[in-house]
Amino acid sequence: DVQMTQSPSSLSASVGDRVTITCRTSRSINIHLNWYQQKPGKAPRLLISMATSLQSGVPSRFSGSGSGTDFTLTISSLQPEDFATYYCQQSYTTPTFGPGTKVDIK
Amino acid sequence: EVQLLESGGGLVQPGGSLRVACAASGFIFSSHAMSWVRQAPGKGLEWVSLIRGGSDVIEYADSVKGRFTISRDNSKNTVYLQMNSLRAEDTAIYYCAKGQEIYSTFDFWGQGTLVTVSS
Numbered sequence: 108d109v110q111m112t113q114s115p116s117s118l119s120a121s122v123g124d125r126v127t128i129t130c131r132t133s134r135s136i137n138i139h140l141n142w143y144q145q146k147p148g149k150a151p152r153l154l155i156s157m158a159t160s161l162q163s164g165v166p167s168r169f170s171g172s173g174s175g176t177d178f179t180l181t182i183s184s185l186q187p188e189d190f191a192t193y194y195c196q197q198s199y200t201t202p203t204f205g206p207g208t209k210v211d212i213k
Numbered sequence: 214e215v216q217l218l219e220s221g222g223g224l225v226q227p228g229g230s231l232r233v234a235c236a237a238s239g240f241i242f243s244s245h246a247m248s249w250v251r252q253a254p255g256k257g258l259e260w261v262s263l264i265r266g267g268s269d270v271i272e273y274a275d276s277v278k279g280r281f282t283i284s285r286d287n288s289k290n291t292v293y294l295q296m297n298s299l300r301a302e303d304t305a306i307y308y309c310a311k312g313q314e315i316y317s318t319f320d321f322w323g324q325g326t327l328v329t330v331s332s
Binding site for chain 2: 108139141143145150151152153156157162194196198201202203204205206207
């Protein structure tokens with residue numbers, strides 16, 4: 108199995124801040140990396156697939172980068188509706204999720 | 214509009230069985246892989262099982278292999294998860310999720326159904 112780590116596990120930020128979340132995998136997955144957002148009591152929402160491909164309807168302040176084993180999700184200017192938990196997930200082999208990064212209000 | 218509606222969750226005793234279902238609409242169901250993903254209370258996401266459109270490829274997480282069975286009925290646009298020999302650690306919200314062309318990328322999710330394993 109491909110093991111996933113995320114850092115940080117949580118962060119506190121203010122509206123307007125630039126936020127970066129990192130995901131690392133135990134072996135190369137090319138660009139088969141997805142990012143999801145989950146708000147309390149809600150199902151996850153796919154934000155980015157294949158490391159960089161923004162899904163329809165997702166605001167352009169979200170972006171993804173990386174390949175191989177190191178990936179990044181960036182929110183260029185944090186908005187009130189972005190406070191949530193973010194998960195990375197690899198689709199290269201049997202799917203696995205990262206442990207999540209909780210983004211809350213400073 | 215894609216919709217996924219899970220049903221069948223509930224309280225079951227350890228060692229018991231339960232079948233959850235997910236009714237899909239708004240897309241060509243038979244053309245897409247479907248997965249079950251679970252989330253224990255206060256915990257992260259765990260992929261459980263996947264079935265491709267023609268049921269030709271089925272995969273399970275090691276944690277449920279031999280106990281859970283995924284199936285689908287394309288005539289009813291429904292995917293199922295039969296859960297046997299349930300354990301306390303299987304307690305979770307169970308989400309069904311639709312696969313994209315990369316079939317283990319999950320682009321739409323249901324609202325989830327809660328399965329509680331307790332005596």
